[in-house]
Each structure stands twice: as C-alpha cells, then as structure tokens.
Amino acid sequence: MNSPLSPAPLDRPESPDPLAGSTRDFLTRPEPDLAAKAVAFSRWHDARIGFGGFPYAKRLTGAPTPRAALRLLDGSLQEGLNFSSQDYLGLASHPAVKAAACAAVGCYGVHSAGSSALAGEMDLAGPVAAGLGELLRMPHVTLFPTGWAAGYGVVRGLVRETDHVVIDLLAHNCLMEGALAATRKVVPFLHLDVAHARQKLAGIREREPQAGILLVTESLFSMDADTPRIAAFQDLADEFGARLLVDVAHDLGCLGETGGGQLERQGCLGRVDLVIGSFSKTFASNGGFVGCRDRAVHDYLRYFAPPNTFSNALGPVQLAVVAETLRIVRAEEGGVRRTALLRAVHALRGGLVAHGVKVLGAAAPIVPTYIGSAAAGRRAVKLCGERGVLVNLVEFPAVARNASRFRLQVMATHTPEECEMAARVVAGALEEAQAAEAPGEPSAA
Ligand SMILES: Cc1ncc(COP(=O)(O)O)c(C=O)c1O
Structure with a gap:
C-alpha cells in the first residue's frame, strides 16, 4: 500500500487543457505532501509541452x-x-568585451571564492563601482551577485518589522520579496500613481510618526515599458521623511544621452536616495548593484544585506565584462x-x-x-x-x-x-x- 506521502502517479488518463489554467493554480494545495502540488503542476506542464x-x-x-x-x-x-534576449546594446558578443573576459581569466582565474563581506571581492570591483557611481552620479555603489540579490538585499537590509514599504503594485519580484521578508507592513500603491502613493504615505505618517518608510518604484517597468515621474516620487519621499528606492535595471546604460537611463532623461541623476540595478540587461553579465548617497548606508549594506554577506561575490569574468561594457556605454560608441x-x-x-x-x-x-x-x-x-x-x-x-x-x-x-x-x-x-x-x-x- 502507498504511504500517504507516495507521489501521485503522473500517468493519469485525463490530460489538462494546455490552453487553460496558470501557474497560480499550483501555488497552494491543501494536501499533507508538499510535493503534491508539484505533481499536479507537472501534469499541466507536460500537457503544455505536448x-x-x-x-x-x-x-x-x-x-x-x-x-x-x-x-x-x-x-x-x-x-x-x-527578440527574446536582453542584451540591449548587443555587447555580449563585442570583441573587446570577450577579450576583457579572457584577460581576466588569465589574471585572476575563474572564481571569486568568498562573499564580499569576507575576502571574495576582487580589486576589479573598485573601478566597476567607481565607474557606475560616475554614471549614476552617486558617490557610493555596492556590488551584488545578481540584480535580484541587489533588489532583495537592499530592501531586506534596510527595512525592519516596524518599518513600512510603500511600493508600486507592479514592482519587480526581487523588491516585493525583499519587502515581504522584511515586514508585514507592505503597502502597494496603484501603478505609477503619485497621488495614491501620497495618500498611503500620509496615512502612515499620521498613524505612526516614528516609523521608517521605504518608497519603491522602477524607472522602466518591464511588462509595460512605462515610467514614473521620478522627481515627484523623490519629492514625496522628502516630504514624508521616507527614502526612495528606484530600480533602474532595464534602462541604465541603454537609454539617456550619456547612458544614464530615465534618471538622466528626467534630470534626476544623483537626486534619488537609493538606486538598484542589474548588469544582466545592458552590461552583458550576471550581477547587480545598489547606489546610494550616504557612505553609512553603503557600509551598512555590505554586512546587513543578506545576499552580500552570505553569497559569493561577483567573479573575475563578470567584473571584467562589466568594467568593459561600462567603458563602452560611457564612450562615444555607447x-x-x-x-x-x-x-x-x-x-x-x-x-x-x-x-x-x-x-x-x-x-x-x-x-x-x-x-x-x-x-x-x-x-x-x-x-x-x-x-x-x-x-x-x-x-x-x-x-x-x-x-x-x-x-x-x-x-x-x-x-x-x-x-x-x-x-x-x-x-x-x-x-x-x-x-x-x-x-x-x-x-x-
Ligand atoms: C526590474 C528588474 N529588477 C531586477 C531584476 C533582476 O536582475 P538579475 O537578472 O540581474 O537578477 C530584473 C530582471 O529580471 C528586473 O527586470
């Protein structure tokens, strides 16, 4: 006889309709075996592959x-x-970028061998962070193993359970997961809607004058290709004593006269409190970063943002690729x-x-x-x-x-x-x- 935890057979005669349903149908299942939902999902997945x-x-x-x-x-x-790859400036196959990757292997080998909080960060990280800081006009940049880790890490690193995260309803998964892991006080506002965000901030400040608040948006939303009024969000943050975090993953490097993205187009370079981004769209590498205006926040994130402390630092090939793509982005060729x-x-x-x-x-x-x-x-x-x-x-x-x-x-x-x-x-x-x-x-x- 099967134990209650034996996997359900995958070869049931009825096959799900591949044109119906969504992954949401398999998120939760009231069954004692955690794997039961995976078995049901697998059947639907197979039907869709078929x-x-x-x-x-x-x-x-x-x-x-x-x-x-x-x-x-x-x-x-x-x-x-x-049209399914995110190499926006086409730099992943650029000869100079490939040469930089090869040279880095010759010099550093292939591995970083530690977290950046210990001895994993290589000295190539210095010029990368400095170059990004110049592009963003932000004095301090912390590097992360991925963009997702940067988004999750900056929110989780700064926000505590007594704090609030006021966040665009459509903000990226890394930001939402960071918020949900940090506090139960996650307050979504309608997509791009400054007035709605203001209403949320005002309500929080009235009830909890001492609470910390992180206001979160993106500079280019990837499912809709739309953009908030960034200065208006920074003004809101200033008015209510909150900090603004903007995710620039999709536009930094590939938009704006000098590659400064929507921040540059809106005259906001160096004006927002915190910026997170990814190298995986324009800079031809895995990796991410957080830019900030305060040295104290930069130092804090190194030890309090979990993916920085408990995950391996960027490797030499990734750093060399970002250094070279960043050089191209900032040069005439960019x-x-x-x-x-x-x-x-x-x-x-x-x-x-x-x-x-x-x-x-x-x-x-x-x-x-x-x-x-x-x-x-x-x-x-x-x-x-x-x-x-x-x-x-x-x-x-x-x-x-x-x-x-x-x-x-x-x-x-x-x-x-x-x-x-x-x-x-x-x-x-x-x-x-x-x-x-x-x-x-x-x-x-
Ligand atoms: C808006 C946004 N932020 C962060 C990330 C995460 O970047 P990465 O691919 O470097 O983990 C992505 C990528 O999917 C993204 O679209």
Missing part, C-alpha cells in the same frame, strides 16, 4: 545575437530572429549603440502598429505587445517560433488575467529590416491565434 512551442525554459544554442536558435523542452529547435537601439525599437513598434497590433508603453528596449487571453498567447507564441521569430510570452500571474503579451526585447544590433520582418510575423501570428478564439472553436488546437 501542445508544442512551449515558451519557457528554452536554451540558447549559441550567443544571444539577433539571429539565434533555441532548444525547447521537448528537444525541438526554434531558429530565427531573436551613444552610437543607443541611437541604433532606438532606431530598431521605432522600426519594431512602427511595424507592429502599422499591422494593427496594440503596443504598450513608450519607446524602450522592451516592446510589450498586447494579446489578451492566455489561449491566444499560447497559440501565437507557437506560431511565431515556427515562423522564425523568437519571442517571450508573459501571462498571468506575471501580468493581470487575460492581459497576456509578448515581451519583445530589442538589441542595438537588430537592423530596422529585421524589426519590420518580425513585426509582420508577430502580427500574422496574433491574427491567426485570435481568430482561433472565435466562438464555437474548440479550446485545444
């Missing part, structure tokens, strides 16, 4: 260049125009690449709109393309892959229910012609997928 074109956990077979090939979980290969990026972005957005596709947000390396239902998204992403355009599908719960979208990521190395070609294919796939939704159609293809 449908074909499964858009998650794909593997690149080479560098993340504008043309690439992805290995899917069913073993099949999708090849073509790649400006040339940013111009090429925007040209490609406009070609893609213009092409999509011309074909009747709803494009969200403003011009940025992320081009969110609205779809709607989960089923239409799943059909459309499969068609795109089959027709040689590689895109990422975002669906509930990463976005609202029935607000599925493609998140196309553009690189400076995409040509306008490639963008126009991709727009045609995406529009055709969406039209077909949406036509399949017509009443009376079966739910599975």
Whole structure:
C-alpha cells in the first residue's frame, strides 16, 4: 500500500487543457505532501509541452545575437530572429568585451571564492563601482551577485518589522520579496500613481510618526515599458521623511544621452536616495548593484544585506565584462549603440502598429505587445517560433488575467529590416491565434 506521502502517479488518463489554467493554480494545495502540488503542476506542464512551442525554459544554442536558435523542452529547435534576449546594446558578443573576459581569466582565474563581506571581492570591483557611481552620479555603489540579490538585499537590509514599504503594485519580484521578508507592513500603491502613493504615505505618517518608510518604484517597468515621474516620487519621499528606492535595471546604460537611463532623461541623476540595478540587461553579465548617497548606508549594506554577506561575490569574468561594457556605454560608441537601439525599437513598434497590433508603453528596449487571453498567447507564441521569430510570452500571474503579451526585447544590433520582418510575423501570428478564439472553436488546437 502507498504511504500517504507516495507521489501521485503522473500517468493519469485525463490530460489538462494546455490552453487553460496558470501557474497560480499550483501555488497552494491543501494536501499533507508538499510535493503534491508539484505533481499536479507537472501534469499541466507536460500537457503544455505536448501542445508544442512551449515558451519557457528554452536554451540558447549559441550567443544571444539577433539571429539565434533555441532548444525547447521537448528537444525541438526554434531558429530565427531573436527578440527574446536582453542584451540591449548587443555587447555580449563585442570583441573587446570577450577579450576583457579572457584577460581576466588569465589574471585572476575563474572564481571569486568568498562573499564580499569576507575576502571574495576582487580589486576589479573598485573601478566597476567607481565607474557606475560616475554614471549614476552617486558617490557610493555596492556590488551584488545578481540584480535580484541587489533588489532583495537592499530592501531586506534596510527595512525592519516596524518599518513600512510603500511600493508600486507592479514592482519587480526581487523588491516585493525583499519587502515581504522584511515586514508585514507592505503597502502597494496603484501603478505609477503619485497621488495614491501620497495618500498611503500620509496615512502612515499620521498613524505612526516614528516609523521608517521605504518608497519603491522602477524607472522602466518591464511588462509595460512605462515610467514614473521620478522627481515627484523623490519629492514625496522628502516630504514624508521616507527614502526612495528606484530600480533602474532595464534602462541604465541603454537609454539617456550619456547612458544614464530615465534618471538622466528626467534630470534626476544623483537626486534619488537609493538606486538598484542589474548588469544582466545592458552590461552583458550576471550581477547587480545598489547606489546610494550616504557612505553609512553603503557600509551598512555590505554586512546587513543578506545576499552580500552570505553569497559569493561577483567573479573575475563578470567584473571584467562589466568594467568593459561600462567603458563602452560611457564612450562615444555607447551613444552610437543607443541611437541604433532606438532606431530598431521605432522600426519594431512602427511595424507592429502599422499591422494593427496594440503596443504598450513608450519607446524602450522592451516592446510589450498586447494579446489578451492566455489561449491566444499560447497559440501565437507557437506560431511565431515556427515562423522564425523568437519571442517571450508573459501571462498571468506575471501580468493581470487575460492581459497576456509578448515581451519583445530589442538589441542595438537588430537592423530596422529585421524589426519590420518580425513585426509582420508577430502580427500574422496574433491574427491567426485570435481568430482561433472565435466562438464555437474548440479550446485545444
Ligand atoms: C526590474 C528588474 N529588477 C531586477 C531584476 C533582476 O536582475 P538579475 O537578472 O540581474 O537578477 C530584473 C530582471 O529580471 C528586473 O527586470
């Protein structure tokens, strides 16, 4: 006889509908075996893989260049125009960046061998932090093993259970997880809404004049390609004695005249209290950072931000890559690449709109393309892959229910012609997928 904890058999005859359901259905299950929800998920996951074109956990077979090939979980290969990688300035394959990585291996070996709170940080970290500080116009920069770790670490490092985190409803997972781990006093405000944030801050200050408050937003939201009024948020923080944290992961380096991102475009460089960012979008490496104006906060985070203290420091290849990509971002070549990026972005957005596709947000390396239902998204992403355009599908719960979208990521190395070609294919796939939704159609293809 099976014990109550034996795994449920995976080969039940009934197969879930691959066009229905979401990961949220498998988050909790009132069963004594923790693995039961994983077994149920696995059955649904298999059904989705069986449908074909499964858009998650794909593997690149080479560098993340504008043309690439992805290995899917069913073993099949999708090849073509790649709008699913986040190498915004196309620096991951830059000869000088690759040379810098090789030189670092020769000099330092391949491993950092310790946390930055002990002896893991290499002296290459000094110029990287200083260069970032100059780009951000912030005197102090702390490096983290990943951008996620930086976001989680700065919130968890600064906030205690008596403090409040007032946070944009759509803020990135790392910020939300950091907040939820630090305090039960997590107060979301409506996306980008300064008035709503003000209402939340005023309420907290009235009830708890002594509480610490962290106000959190992003400079470019990756599911919507939209941007808050950053100065207005800093003014709010100042007015209510809060600290403002802005996540610049998606725009630092690739937008703004000198690569300062939305902070630069809005005249806010050096004006916000705290900045977190990632190297994984524009700087061709794993890694993240926190910039701040106070040396005391910088010193504190080294020992009180858990991913800094209890996780290994960035390795020599990562640091050398960031040092070189940062040099390029700040040099004339950076400006040339940013111009090429925007040209490609406009070609893609213009092409999509011309074909009747709803494009969200403003011009940025992320081009969110609205779809709607989960089923239409799943059909459309499969068609795109089959027709040689590689895109990422975002669906509930990463976005609202029935607000599925493609998140196309553009690189400076995409040509306008490639963008126009991709727009045609995406529009055709969406039209077909949406036509399949017509009443009376079966739910599975
Ligand atoms: C807004 C934002 N912040 C932080 C991160 C985390 O960055 P990383 O990939 O370096 O962990 C991401 C990446 O997904 C992001 O989109």
